[in-house]
Amino acid sequence: MTSVIIDRRPQQGKSSANRQRVLRRLNRVLKAQVDDLVGKRKLADLDNGAEVTVGKLDVSEPSFRIDQGTGVSDRVLPGNDRYRVGDRLPKPDGSGEGGGPGNGSDAGDGDAEEDNFRFMLSREEFLNLLFDDLALPELVRKELTDVVDRKFRRGGIVRHGNPGNMSVLRTFRASIGRRVAAASSIQDDLDRVEYLQGDAQEIADQTLAMDLALQADAVRRRATQVPFIDPVDLRHRSLIEVDAPRTAAAMFCLMDVSGSMTELRKDLAKRFFTLLYLFLRRKYENVELVFIRHTEVAEEVDEQTFFHHPQSGGTRVLAALEKMKEIIEARFPPSRYNIFGAQASDGDSMGMDPIQSRTFLTERLLPLSRYFVYAETNEYAQTNTALWNAYAAIDHAGFNMAAVANRSEVYPALVKLFERERRGASNG
Numbered sequence: 001m002t003s004v005i006i007d008r009r010p011q012q013g014k015s016s017a018n019r020q021r022v023l024r025r026l027n028r029v030l031k032a033q034v035d036d037l038v039g040k041r042k043l044a045d046l047d048n049g050a051e052v053t054v055g056k057l058d059v060s061e062p063s064f065r066i067d068q069g070t071g072v073s074d075r076v077l078p079g080n081d082r083y084r085v086g087d088r089l090p091k092p093d094g095s096g097e098g099g100g101p102g103n104g105s106d107a108g109d110g111d112a113e114e115d116n117f118r119f120m121l122s123r124e125e126f127l128n129l130l131f132d133d134l135a136l137p138e139l140v141r142k143e144l145t146d147v148v149d150r151k152f153r154r155g156g157i158v159r160h161g162n163p164g165n166m167s168v169l170r171t172f173r174a175s176i177g178r179r180v181a182a183a184s185s186i187q188d189d190l191d192r193v194e195y196l197q198g199d200a201q202e203i204a205d206q207t208l209a210m211d212l213a214l215q216a217d218a219v220r221r222r223a224t225q226v227p228f229i230d231p232v233d234l235r236h237r238s239l240i241e242v243d244a245p246r247t248a249a250a251m252f253c254l255m256d257v258s259g260s261m262t263e264l265r266k267d268l269a270k271r272f273f274t275l276l277y278l279f280l281r282r283k284y285e286n287v288e289l290v291f292i293r294h295t296e297v298a299e300e301v302d303e304q305t306f307f308h309h310p311q312s313g314g315t316r317v318l319a320a321l322e323k324m325k326e327i328i329e330a331r332f333p334p335s336r337y338n339i340f341g342a343q344a345s346d347g348d349s350m351g352m353d354p355i356q357s358r359t360f361l362t363e364r365l366l367p368l369s370r371y372f373v374y375a376e377t378n379e380y381a382q383t384n385t386a387l388w389n390a391y392a393a394i395d396h397a398g399f400n401m402a403a404v405a406n407r408s409e410v411y412p413a414l415v416k417l418f419e420r421e422r423r424g425a426s427n428g
Contacts, residue, residue, distance in 0.1 A: 023125065029054055030121070034129040042303050043277045043289060051120050154237060161236025170235035178233055179226055186223045193219060249284040249338040249370075251277060252327070254320045256345040257293045257311040261377075268377040269344035270307055271410045276342050276373070279414070284338065290327055294320035300327060315349050317357040317387060325364055334368050341365065341372035347385025354390035361391075366398050374401040375413060 023030065033052040083089070121129070157170050193216045197209060253273050255266070280287050291306035292298055295313030298320040320343070328339060349357070366372060374391055391401050402413035 026054060027129075031129055034121075034126060043274055051118055053118055155240035156238055157235045158238045159232075159234065159236070161238060165237045165239075167235045167237050171229070171233050174233040174235055175229050178230060179228070182226045183223070186219055186226075190216065190219045190223075248286040248288065248336065249280055249340060250288045250290060250328075250332040251280055252290045252292060252324050252339070252341045253306065254292045254294070254324060254341065254343040255306065256295075256315055256317070256320075256348070257306075258295045258315045258348065259312050260315070260346050260348045264379055265344075265346050265377040266307060268379075268404050268407065268410065269375070271407060272344060272375045272377070272404060272414070273342055275410055275414055276340075280340060288332070288337070290324075290332075292320050292323050292327075294323070298323040315345075316353050317343075317345065317349050318353055318360055321357055321360050321365055325360075325368070328368055338370040339368055341369050343372070343374045344377050345374075345387060346378050347376045347387045349385075349387040349390075354386045357387070358390040358394060361399070362394055362396060366396050369398055372399050373414075374399075376401070376403045378403065379405050 030052060033054075037052075157167055193212055197212045197216065255261070255269050257266075261269075277287065277289070289303070291301050291303055293301055293306050293311065294316065295311055296316045296319065298316075300323065301309075324341060328334070332339060361372065374387075376385065376388055378385070388401070388403075391399075400416070402416045404410055404413045
């Protein structure tokens with residue numbers, strides 16, 4: 001007898017094992033796609049999934065086809081249960097065969113878009129591919145890809161629930177209301193019976209008087225049987241699950257866009273900003289992003305301009321720090337926002353600007369900020385630049401700095417940057 005298996009599982013997650021095999025097989029291709037998306041997408045959009053396009057050649061698989069040789073073969077193919085070696089079979093003429101739009105002869109003449117297929121990456125899959133280049137440990141990777149934290153809060157009063165959650169005050173209120181209503185109803189019934197008893201005495205109807213007396217006794221007994229606490233009086237406090245409330249944060253991204261900042265250095269800066277943003281999103285429900293770019297002058301711009309519009313000129317870091325303070329005072333009061341500053345530069349700064357920037361940062365910005373980090377994006381791993389040497393003299397619990405020479409150093413640099421911040425939080 002032939003067994004028939006019917007798969008009645010929901011479609012979602014039905015082929016998760018096959019999906020994981022596809023992800024492993026296309027790992028190189030998907031990484032290239034994600035790498036390209038990082039350069040094009042906004043920071044806030046990187047916390048979501050993504051749709052990627054995979055070429056036909058990247059997903060090609062072995063397949064059976066008609067042998068176009070001489071027609072002579074002595075092979076026995078798997079699954080054959082009819083023929084033996086030596087049997088002679090006529091060779092098909094190939095008419096009506098093929099896997100293309102027609103009979104096989106015009107394969108490849110169709111739209112080139114048919115050779116590709118779109119692949120939707122989930123949020124977790126997208127972030128995992130993104131974090132591969134950042135050398136992110138598995139534990140940290142899991143924390144960043146987990147869904148938002150949730151907690152329980154009071155959801156009001158309900159009639160049914162755990163005895164441990166019973167609201168005594170609301171239960172007594174319900175009990176008093178029920179007993180008052182019951183007493184009023186009993187008194188009305190008693191008044192009615194006594195009125196009828198008076199009428200029965202006037203007409204000297206002994207049978208009716210006896211029946212009314214029994215009714216009056218029943219009403220009085222009912223008054224003594226009203227319970228002090230009835231199950232219908234019970235009230236319980238309920239709990240509902242909601243998103244964990246978190247305070248707001250403002251993340252300031254400051255970047256030098258002068259001629260010395262190459263595309264590679266800007267790419268390192270964006271990956272540094274991206275990872276920092278994802279870390280902050282784990283802690284704060286609302287993270288406002290502010291982008292400040294600078295040469296000799298500083299300006300607040302949108303993200304597209306910040307990362308992709310070229311600029312020329314010298315470097316004056318102080319202008320960016322002054323712009324950040326101006327924006328904080330105008331839109332982000334520290335009493336309502338946790339201020340985070342992230343500065344990326346190649347360290348190229350001339351004259352007195354490094355010293356002036358250090359003084360302004362120490363005296364004017366750090367008192368307003370929750371934390372300020374400086375990442376020197378220099379592929380030559382130089383840490384003896386003018387700005388680095390000036391910032392190295394800052395001794396403040398809310399400031400730290402690190403050098404980033406390639407993508408694999410982005411996460412270790414961020415860990416180093418937040419070591420002091422974590423120690424301060426644990427000591428507090």
